[in-house]
Amino acid sequence: MKSSPHMFLVGKLATLSIAMFAFGYVVMPPLYNVICDITGLNGRTNSAAVAAPDGSVISDRTITVEFVSVINSSAAWSFKPVVQTMEVVPGKTYTTNYIAKNLSSGPAVGQAVPSVAPSSAAKYFNKIECFCFTKQEFAGRAEKEMPLIFFVEPDLPRSIDTITLSYTYFNTGEDPENLSDS
């Protein structure tokens, strides 16, 4: 095709469409994660351990933390918090446990995904240690008690008096033998 007056314009438009594809496929997913991590939108909490508070600032009030467990429908697990609710003073560190059991006879690998409601509380809820940071390996019918150490930041807005922490437990479908870091 001989060069025509249209080619410059067509080139620009084609570049625009390729750039938009790249925006959707390459740029958006990491950007979305970064925005959710920074703002706590979507109930996203920290996915790696944070340092424990030094205990210098302790709030003068008590809030309620509720623990919820959800099992992804495709997983043969039982998964429950040891306690349903705790009264928590923001600034202090607390420990609780979840109990997971592999109901199938074969080995399996599980992974918990946390979410905090209301989402505006997510960035004030900090996990010092959490089973959700790693995957867990289970032998057939094995049961594990898994720790969670957390604190709520003292500058939590006054309007929030209840925080709900929900874990959804997934069977990752991986073969436990191939899992080195659990």
Add this chain to the structure above:
Amino acid sequence: MSTAAAGHHDHDDHGPAKGWTRWLWTTNHKDIGTLYLLFSLVMFFIGGGMALIIRAELFQPGLQLVDPLFFNSMTTMHALVMIFGVVMPAFVGLANWMIPMMIGGPDMALPRLNNWSFWIMPFAFLLLLSTLFMEGGGPAGGWTLYAPLSLQGGDSFAFVIFSIHFMGISSVMGSINIVATIFNMRAPGMTLMQMPLFVWTWLITAYLLIAVIPVLAGAVTMLLTDRFFGTSFFNAAGGGDPVMYQHIFWFFGHPEVYILILPAFGIISSIIPTFARKPLFGYASMVYATASIAFLSFIVWAHHMFTVGMPLAGEMFFMFATMMISVPTGVKVFNWIATMWRGSMTFETPMLFAIGFLVMFTIGGLSGLMLAITPADIQYHDTYFVVAHFHYVLVPGAIYSIMAATYYWMPKWTGNMYDEKWGKIHFWVSTVFLNVLFFPMHFVGLAGMPRRIPDYNLQFADWNAVATIGAFGFGFSQLIFVYVIYKCIKGGEKATDEVWEGADGLEWTVPSPAPYHTFEKPPAQYS
């Protein structure tokens, strides 16, 4: 192609090729426009057949005719076929036929690309429709293909993704072609602000398509790799987020809504001045309103997902941004009414469809405003009220504008007047049944009937039966449309070059039927 500047040109030398391969190899904008329009008409009946299966199942509560999985794949396929197979190709077909004639250009800027854009479409839809006959059935998770539900279907999902890719490639190529045509092929001296509004609305629509169809392609590619290649874009267990799919999808999806309606605004802006015998009221404001709607369409996507749990500030932003769209849309509606005000109106079939558009599209727009109110939307979300809303903007909106355009320009295409009596019967029968079909959906929706469910509570039975009667009436009355088109192609009263008494625009200066090549010598009136 001859580049002779001589005024008299022997068109017989350059008529269409003989035989059926004419349609396969054609690079003529009129041929390709015809192909697009006929393809759209065929798909209209396929998508309509699916709608009738849905309505037949919903005639009574309980499960009577089809199993729930097939019902769900019918709702999914009905939407995909109607959006990508009917409304968009019909608008592209009208663009192909009319834009070169309206701007005084000899053809589209990239004729071979044009041929390719069209011929991808039948294969894309063959691929899509073939999934219904595959193991596991067609896609059944809704046309939005929300993850993780859409990832739990059969392996035919790959065919769905590839067909969407093909449709997208076709749309983007068609859009690039349209933008190049509008910028580079205008008659000498024709400024942008002298272009007919149909050209303007298509220019803006083409930019929307180029910007958002690739985003859809990205989203469905992520679905594909999540389903088959072990990525976890939308899989929470692997660190992904299903809500992200909704954000990406609706970042495409909301501009797509305006892709389906902006060309309709252009058509209505051509028809109403003709039959009111007055120039369009507020031409410049129409252009700016169209551009404003296009801009706003990019910043309102999350109003489709008020119930996913957004922060209050986000819900407020998307609520007010959404409501703001009613301002430029209102400008358009009032401009059309002002155009008709004290005009010498006559009510030929295109005008009836245009007025039907105006009245019923506004009903759909008002229910859209109700849905924009966040606290109300949490009540209405995923009910039949939403179904009523978008069918009011798409059927008497987009579809009526396409029918109006067909009646309006068909005499120019075929050289024959259509049968006015049957055209009017088509309008009135369609309009009555359309309201019988869609209006009761408001009632059952407000009462809480969920969408995409094959069975329902007994309390919704009466209005569902009414809607089903309307659906069959509306569906079969479209056979009148086919009859009128067939009759008009075969013969009838000869159309004059101007066709309509009050018509204005370059397309009415060429003979009827429009010769195979028009404006090889550009029109002089603008230079």
